[in-house]
Amino acid sequence: MEFDFTWVLLGFPVAFTLGWLASRLDLRQLRIENRQAPKAYFRGLNFLLNEQQDQAIDAFIEAVQNDPDTSELHFALGNLFRRRGEYERAVRVHEHLLSRGDLTQTERDRAQHALALDFLKAGLLDRAELALRKLEGTGYEEEARLALLSIYERSRDWTHATDIAAKLDSASRGSFSTRQAHYLCEQALAATASGDTDRALAILQQAAGLAPAAPRPLIDLAKLQGQLGRHQDAFATLLKLEKTAPQALPLAAGLLGNMAQQSGQQQAALDLLLASYAEMPSIDVVEAIIKLDAAPEAPRRRYVQHLEREASLVAAAKWIAGEKLGDEHQHTLVQRALDKATKPLMRYRCAACGFEATQHFWHCPGCQAWDSYPARRIEEL
Numbered sequence: 001m002e003f004d005f006t007w008v009l010l011g012f013p014v015a016f017t018l019g020w021l022a023s024r025l026d027l028r029q030l031r032i033e034n035r036q037a038p039k040a041y042f043r044g045l046n047f048l049l050n051e052q053q054d055q056a057i058d059a060f061i062e063a064v065q066n067d068p069d070t071s072e073l074h075f076a077l078g079n080l081f082r083r084r085g086e087y088e089r090a091v092r093v094h095e096h097l098l099s100r101g102d103l104t105q106t107e108r109d110r111a112q113h114a115l116a117l118d119f120l121k122a123g124l125l126d127r128a129e130l131a132l133r134k135l136e137g138t139g140y141e142e143e144a145r146l147a148l149l150s151i152y153e154r155s156r157d158w159t160h161a162t163d164i165a166a167k168l169d170s171a172s173r174g175s176f177s178t179r180q181a182h183y184l185c186e187q188a189l190a191a192t193a194s195g196d197t198d199r200a201l202a203i204l205q206q207a208a209g210l211a212p213a214a215p216r217p218l219i220d221l222a223k224l225q226g227q228l229g230r231h232q233d234a235f236a237t238l239l240k241l242e243k244t245a246p247q248a249l250p251l252a253a254g255l256l257g258n259m260a261q262q263s264g265q266q267q268a269a270l271d272l273l274l275a276s277y278a279e280m281p282s283i284d285v286v287e288a289i290i291k292l293d294a295a296p297e298a299p300r301r302r303y304v305q306h307l308e309r310e311a312s313l314v315a316a317a318k319w320i321a322g323e324k325l326g327d328e329h330q331h332t333l334v335q336r337a338l339d340k341a342t343k344p345l346m347r348y349r350c351a352a353c354g355f356e357a358t359q360h361f362w363h364c365p366g367c368q369a370w371d372s373y374p375a376r377r378i379e380e381l
Contacts, residue, residue: 071097071107078114087122094118106139113140116147125151142171149179153368158186181211182362182370185220192224200224215241215248215375216362222255231262235269242272249276251360251375253288266292281309282376283346312379314342348373 074097081090094115098108116131129151135144145164152161162183169176184207191200201224207217218237225234238256241249249256253273260269270292277285286306290299303319306312317338347356350373355366357373364372 071100071103071111075110075114078118082114082118082121085121087118090118091115091122109135109138109140112138113143116144120147120151125155142168150368153363156186158183158190162187177211178214179370181207181214181217184210185216185362188220188224197224197228213244215245215251218244219248219252219255222252222259226255226259226262231259232265235259235263235265239268239272242276246276247280248375249273250280250282250284250377253282253285254291257288257291260292266294280376281306283312283314283379284377286315310379314346314379317342345379346377347379349378 078093119128353367
C-alpha cells in the first residue's frame with residue numbers, strides 16, 4: 001500500500017497558518033501587557049516631575065497591580081510614601097518586598113535599608129535600630145552605622161555611640177576620634193553624677209589620649225581635678241591647652257585663674273593669658289587676667305585696653321563700675337541699669353545653625369552639631 005503524500009503537502013500550509021495565528025495572538029497579548037505597565041509607570045513619573053504626588057502614587061499603584069513582580073516600582077512607591085510622611089504604607093511596601101523569595105541579595109539589602117529609613121523617619125527608633133543592625137556586612141553598612149550613631153546620640157546612649165564611632169574610625173571612613181572623645185566625656189559626666197569619680201577620671205584620661213587636640217577632655221578633666229582638690233594637677237592639665245588647643249583658652253580662662261591661685265601659679269597663668277589675649281581678644285580672658293593681676297589699677301587699665309581693641313559695652317559697663325562718680329546713689333542706679341542691659345549681650349552662637357545661648361555647648365541643642373560653638377563669646381546689641 002503506497003503512502004499518499006498529498007495529505008502531507010496539504011497539511012503543511014494548514015499547520016503553518018495555525019502556528020502563525022497562535023504566535024500573533026500570544027505576541028499581541030504580550031504587547032498589551034507590556035504596554036500597560038510602562039504606560040502607567042511613565043504617567044506616574046510625569047505626575048512626579050510636576051509635583052503631583054497624589055496622582056503619581058495612583059499611577060504607580062496601578063502599575064504595581066499590573067505587574068506585581070516589578071521590584072523597582074515597589075521601591076519608587078515606598079519612597080513616595082515616605083516622602084509624603086505616610087510611613088505605615090511605606091513600611092508595608094518594603095516589608096512586602098522583603099517577603100518575596102525572588103529578590104537578589106542586592107535588592108534585599110536595598111529593601112532592608114529602605115525599611116530602616118521608614119522606621120527612622122517615623123521616629124520608631126527601636127525598630128529602626130533593629131533594621132539597621134541587619135545591614136552589617138552589606139553595601140549599606142556605612143550608612144547604617146551613621147544612622148545608628150544619630151539614634152544613639154538622640155537617645156543619649158553614649159556607650160553604644162562610642163562603639164559605633166570606633167567601628168567607623170577603624171573602617172577609615174574619616175576620623176571619629178574627636179566624636180568618641182565627646183562620648184567618653186558624656187560618660188564621665190554620668191559617672192561623676194553617680195559619685196564614681198575614679199571611673200570618671202579614668203574615662204577623661206582615655207578621652208584626652210584618644211583625641212589629644214580636642215579641648216573638652218582637658219577642660220572636663222581639670223574641672224574634676226579641681227573639684228577633688230587636686231589644684232596643681234588641674235593647673236598642669238590646663239597648661240596643655242596652650243599647645244594642643246590654644247583657641248579654647250577663653251573657655252577655660254576663669255578655671256585657669258582659679259586653679260593658679262589655689263596652686264600658687266599666678267604669674268605662670270598670667271603670662272599664658274596675656275599671650276592668649278594678644279592673639280585673640282576676649283572679655284573672658286580679660287576678667288581672668290584682672291583676677292590674677294594684683295595691681296590696684298589693673299581693672300581700670302585692662303578694661304580700657306580692651307575697649308581700645310574692641311567696642312565692648314560689657315567692658316565699658318565694668319569700667320564704669322570701678323569709677324568714682326560725684327553721686328554714688330545715682331552711680332548705683334546707672335550701674336544696675338547697665339548690668340541689666342549688658343547681661344543678655346554676651347552669647348555663644350552655633351556656626352552651623354546660628355542657635356544662640358548664654359552658655360557654651362559642645363553639642364548644639366538646635367542642629368545637633370558637635371564643636372560648632374566658638375570658644376569666644378560674641379557681643380551684639
